[in-house]
Amino acid sequence: MKQERTHYRGHFGVYFSVTRFTVMPEDRLALRTLHFCDAGCDYWRVQDFITETYDRMLAQKRPCEMVVAVSRPLTRDQAQLFNDQNDALALATAGIIGKAFPVLKPWQRKATGAASGFSLKFALDTRHAGDVIVAVQAWVEGGIGQQHSSRTMLIKNTGGAQ
Template identity: 45%
Template structure:
């Protein structure tokens, strides 16, 4: 496995990510277990597990798989609040869209119930961010075979939550 490059990236809301790009070949995929990401800290095994899971999903075979792993520095309270306000905006827009579709076929009472139900459904499935949380993103890309393939996954490492390996 060869580390192609690593760098620091400052994204939206000032969230800072440490990014590592590397290429995994079929003969050295077992080296994924030795991948070290300093900003992952005590969650190292969870991040490496997600990366291995993504590599296996790609079914690269003998083709090289280019992987990019981004791990944020712990969120500040301001960044968590900004991401949470974005969460409410998304939930509001989705529920308004669902109500608009329902509004063409149903009375106002049904439209209101649909809007509230959709809002609750969407907001319960979007994560809530807190100070100290760490965001992880992994992307994989394989060229060749049946054509270019891409896949990605993400992980939210909650601050103060201890995970037990079973």
């Protein structure tokens, strides 16, 4: 597999190492040999994630174009910016659902809005310093037409040395 590597600075200054490659069916086992330094000792999770994405594409005999972006571990400030963004999203959701809820009593609207906001807040991942963001995109041409898959994963910092 020929790999092209680049770097990208995303939102909140998060630095990504981006790798682009084409996987043929005979290269599937080689996906387990790819190493991503930014993932630290959890590089095997990235390998599993890439392999699952490839298998999901059902490429059969066709080439599968893949792009993998792995962030450097988040700093404390970057993690806090992501968490603040999640808070703003939960607050906006609470306001929208609270106003749209079809009841006549204002306290019921407020309670419904607050419940939906808290539900969304707890459903979103909280980021911490040292967490790593992994994004995988894959494309296959042919068969029933172009197929595209996009997945992300958050590798939580478990503490200790990375």
